[in-house]
Amino acid sequence: MQITTQELHKLAKLAQIEISQQEEVQLLQHMHAMFAMVERLQEVDTTGVEPLTHLVEETQQRFRSDELQPTLTNQEVVEQAPISDGTFFQVPKVIRK
Amino acid sequence: MESFQSIAAYHQALAQGATTILQTTEAYLNRIQQYKAMNAYVEVFEQEALEQAIQQDQLIQSGTPLLPLQGVIVGIKDVLHYKGKAVTAASKMLAGYKATYHATAVERLLAAGAIIIGRQNCDEFAMGSSNEHSVYGPAQHPQYSDRVPGGSSGGSAAAVAANLCMVSLGSDTGGSVRQPADFCGIVGLKPSYGRVSRHGLIAYASSFDQIGIFSRTIEDAALLLQIIAGEDEWDSTVASWSVPNYVEELQQLKLDQKRKVAYIGSAVHHPSLDPAIKASFLKACSEFKALGHIVEEVHFPLLDYIVPTYYILTTAEASSNLSRYDGVRYGYRSQAPMPELSDLYVKSRSEGFGKEVQRRILLGTYVLSSGYYDAYFSKAQQVRRLLLNQVTDIFKNYDAIWMPTVPAPAWKMGEKSENPTDMYLADIFTVLANLTGLPAISLPLFKHGSGLPFGLQVMTNRGEELSLLSISSQLMAQMQR
Numbered sequence: 001m002q003i004t005t006q007e008l009h010k011l012a013k014l015a016q017i018e019i020s021q022q023e024e025v026q027l028l029q030h031m032h033a034m035f036a037m038v039e040r041l042q043e044v045d046t047t048g049v050e051p052l053t054h055l056v057e058e059t060q061q062r063f064r065s066d067e068l069q070p071t072l073t074n075q076e077v078v079e080q081a082p083i084s085d086g087t088f089f090q091v092p093k094v095i096r097k
Numbered sequence: 098m099e100s101f102q103s104i105a106a107y108h109q110a111l112a113q114g115a116t117t118i119l120q121t122t123e124a125y126l127n128r129i130q131q132y133k134a135m136n137a138y139v140e141v142f143e144q145e146a147l148e149q150a151i152q153q154d155q156l157i158q159s160g161t162p163l164l165p166l167q168g169v170i171v172g173i174k175d176v177l178h179y180k181g182k183a184v185t186a187a188s189k190m191l192a193g194y195k196a197t198y199h200a201t202a203v204e205r206l207l208a209a210g211a212i213i214i215g216r217q218n219c220d221e222f223a224m225g226s227s228n229e230h231s232v233y234g235p236a237q238h239p240q241y242s243d244r245v246p247g248g249s250s251g252g253s254a255a256a257v258a259a260n261l262c263m264v265s266l267g268s269d270t271g272g273s274v275r276q277p278a279d280f281c282g283i284v285g286l287k288p289s290y291g292r293v294s295r296h297g298l299i300a301y302a303s304s305f306d307q308i309g310i311f312s313r314t315i316e317d318a319a320l321l322l323q324i325i326a327g328e329d330e331w332d333s334t335v336a337s338w339s340v341p342n343y344v345e346e347l348q349q350l351k352l353d354q355k356r357k358v359a360y361i362g363s364a365v366h367h368p369s370l371d372p373a374i375k376a377s378f379l380k381a382c383s384e385f386k387a388l389g390h391i392v393e394e395v396h397f398p399l400l401d402y403i404v405p406t407y408y409i410l411t412t413a414e415a416s417s418n419l420s421r422y423d424g425v426r427y428g429y430r431s432q433a434p435m436p437e438l439s440d441l442y443v444k445s446r447s448e449g450f451g452k453e454v455q456r457r458i459l460l461g462t463y464v465l466s467s468g469y470y471d472a473y474f475s476k477a478q479q480v481r482r483l484l485l486n487q488v489t490d491i492f493k494n495y496d497a498i499w500m501p502t503v504p505a506p507a508w509k510m511g512e513k514s515e516n517p518t519d520m521y522l523a524d525i526f527t528v529l530a531n532l533t534g535l536p537a538i539s540l541p542l543f544k545h546g547s548g549l550p551f552g553l554q555v556m557t558n559r560g561e562e563l564s565l566l567s568i569s570s571q572l573m574a575q576m577q578r
Binding site for chain 1: 113193194195197212216264265288291304328331333334335336395399401402404405406409416418420423424425426427429430431436437438439440441442443444446452453455456458459460462463464466473474475476477480481482483485516517518521522533534
């Protein structure tokens with residue numbers, strides 16, 4: 001299987017990552033090597049095998065009681081943000097007049 | 098500096114008044130400074146460590162009995178939350194982020210009296226086998242500065258090996274504790290999936306990740322496991338298994354108890370395995386057999402499909418887990434001009450994530466995308482089921498599975514940076530335990546002709562850490578004879 005430059009950029013868009021032109025050639029090479037490696041899996045006969053989705057069966061999962069507990073304050077959360085006004089996160093404008 | 102054989106020996110010295118926790122902490126702080134070039138630590142918590150040491154000494158003076166880890170100098174990989182301190186997964190993406198809570202494992206260490214002396218270098222988001230993919234620069238091998246210490250928990254392994262802490266916590270998604278332990282010549286334990294809470298561990302691949310332990314002895318690993326293991330209301334995937342008193346159980350262990358061990362033939366005869374490692378491994382097998390244990394080769398036809406399965410599933414989980422990094426709420430935010438909100442995400446992620454992380458996110462996005470999901474992701478989940486069935490079958494007849502930990506000893510820095518898949522294939526012997534949730538340990542038993550250490554890996558059935566530690570003790574005792 002091969003991946004085209006166009007497909008690579010589509011993938012990058014889905015992953016919210018930007019690929020510069022100088023990275024493109026090497027990244028394509030690396031992706032091809034990775035694809036070649038994972039492609040080998042097609043050799044395994046998995047007819048009728050149930051996919052293993054979780055190592056812990058859902059019935060074994062233990063949940064804590066659904067009670068309100070104090071967590072972080074607004075200030076503790078917002079002070080982690082690279083840009084905020086002290087109460088809200090700030091982002092580029094999304095609503096235009 | 099005085100070096101203690103074990104935590105028990107240190108506690109004896111404390112009880113006899115031969116040393117104090119403050120003296121010991123200061124000695125470790127000095128030593129960390131002295132070995133700064135190794136780049137094992139990315140931050141040292143000097144002030145907190147000294148304050149804790151003084152408090153702990155006062156407790157001893159007031160006649161309070163010693164806590165299980167009182168005054169024990171512990172390092173933590175830069176993926177574990179320690180309240181009030183930076184935690185960055187060695188990534189620019191998490192620049193400026195501070196832990197607002199303790200990871201459960203860290204909290205339990207502190208409650209047991211441990212002194213957390215600093216956070217340790219690793220590969221970015223725990224993705225890598227060499228500790229070269231770190232925003233802080235590579236960590237060095239403790240004995241050979243031109244070689245890698247392994248990864249991703251390279252700093253944590255190097256620090257224990259160089260006695261820059263007594264024990265440390267790392268994380269193991271595909272071998273990130275066992276492989277650097279093998280490279281650095283120490284013990285590296287990955288508990289069963291579900292044995293230790295992952296609360297406060299920065300996620301890479303949630304159905305694989307597990308906190309692991311680096312130590313110089315089995316007893317120290319057992320003691321740490323006993324403290325950090327067990328149910329936690331903050332992680333619903335922790336199993337409800339009771340936690341044995343591993344330390345006491347090991348003390349009562351009869352070293353001549355007979356075991357049934359399987360070793361995987363296709364691993365030992367694998368073309369990538371270094372001949373010296375193969376020879377040492379087989380010698381250990383025959384010596385164990387000579388003591389009356391059963392050691393037999395078993396057939397494992399899926400060995401060459403383990404690494405592809407692992408990379409499909411972990412990159413898929415990583416692409417999902419790492420989608421939370423958006424440049425808005427915490428961590429790195431690009432300063433580039435960005436007219437649209439989406440530019441903020443794209444620029445921040447492109448500048449914040451390193452190349453290896455980006456590659457894995459892209460592969461994960463690919464295998465999860467519509468049209469390829471069944472061919473790759475579901476297929477890999479099916480193979481994961483087959484692998485689990487195979488190991489379950491082996492454990493019907495055997496107590497343990499042995500394999501080499503890594504196909505070759507520590508490589509030179511830069512040696513595997515041309516093609517990322519070269520490094521992936523070196524995970525061949527470690528990823529099985531993560532795919533199937535088994536506990537596994539790398540034991541420092543051998544020296545290569547080049548002087549580099551390497552280990553032997555033991556795995557037992559899920560939840561059977563006691564058996565794992567017991568067989569490891571028997572094997573260590575046999576080799577030291």
